[in-house]
Amino acid sequence: DAGVTQSPTHLIKTRGQQVTLRCSPKSGHDTVSWYQQALGQGPQFIFQYYEEEERQRGNFPDRFSGHQFPNYSSELNVNALLLGDSALYLCASSWTVNTGELFFGEGSRLTVL
Amino acid sequence: GENVEQHPSTLSVQEGDSAVIKCTYSDSASNYFPWYKQELGKRPQLIIDIRSNVGEKKDQRIAVTLNKTAKHFSLHITETQPEDSAVYFCAPLGEDQAGTALIFGKGTTLSVSS
Numbered sequence: 001d002a003g004v005t006q007s008p009t010h011l012i013k014t015r016g017q018q019v020t021l022r023c024s025p026k027s028g029h030d031t032v033s034w035y036q037q038a039l040g041q042g043p044q045f046i047f048q049y050y051e052e053e054e055r056q057r058g059n060f061p062d063r064f065s066g067h068q069f070p071n072y073s074s075e076l077n078v079n080a081l082l083l084g085d086s087a088l089y090l091c092a093s094s095w096t097v098n099t100g101e102l103f104f105g106e107g108s109r110l111t112v113l
Numbered sequence: 114g115e116n117v118e119q120h121p122s123t124l125s126v127q128e129g130d131s132a133v134i135k136c137t138y139s140d141s142a143s144n145y146f147p148w149y150k151q152e153l154g155k156r157p158q159l160i161i162d163i164r165s166n167v168g169e170k171k172d173q174r175i176a177v178t179l180n181k182t183a184k185h186f187s188l189h190i191t192e193t194q195p196e197d198s199a200v201y202f203c204a205p206l207g208e209d210q211a212g213t214a215l216i217f218g219k220g221t222t223l224s225v226s227s
Contacts, residue, residue: 033214033215035217041220042218042219043217045214045215045216045217056214058214100145100147100206100215101147101159104156104157104158105156107156
């Protein structure tokens with residue numbers, strides 16, 4: 001049973017570029033949440049997807065957008081990258097009926113130069 | 114939204130000692146209280162959780178206690194070992210949230226020296 005998988009694991013972009021990060025949830029999970037974790041900080045909630053719709057959103061600008069596909073996988077898109085977007089981006093999946101427990105992927109480390 | 118604070122931010126103990134980390138939250142409707150452990154360079158992983166209908170839960174050397182009146186819950190680790198060294202996050206969940214998005218505290222770095 002595969003856990004949560006994310007790709008790519010590392011990537012480097014320059015300011016102003018756009019990036020897409022991908023996530024496949026744990027088998028049987030239908031909800032995907034995205035978090036940004038800056039160095040030395042706790043994970044900050046970006047948004048959550050369920051039934052292909054954004055169900056909940058944290059305090060992030062519209063430059064951050066996402067999508068969920070019929071197979072429950074998800075993408076996170078960030079436009080007009082800023083230096084401050086450099087962080088570890090974590091995807092977490094859950095089964096919406098079992099509210100609470102999140103299973104995290106290993107993350108995508110984004111560096112913006 | 115939920116405001117979450119953890120104390121202390123860093124904690125250093127000797128192997129075999131106990132460690133306690135406290136988490137305070139603002140949403141009185143919160144009903145789920147987990148603790149996550151994140152080792153250096155790894156993903157956060159759930160180590161213990163509790164729901165609002167119980168006051169304490171224990172799993173071997175780890176326990177969580179909940180005080181809903183005071184709006185705080187605590188992680189207790191007994192007989193600490195070097196492998197307990199990590200960053201610990203609390204992430205209470207509010208009942209009135211449409212989703213199941215956990216809001217994480219800033220973390221407590223626990224260092225266990227042998």
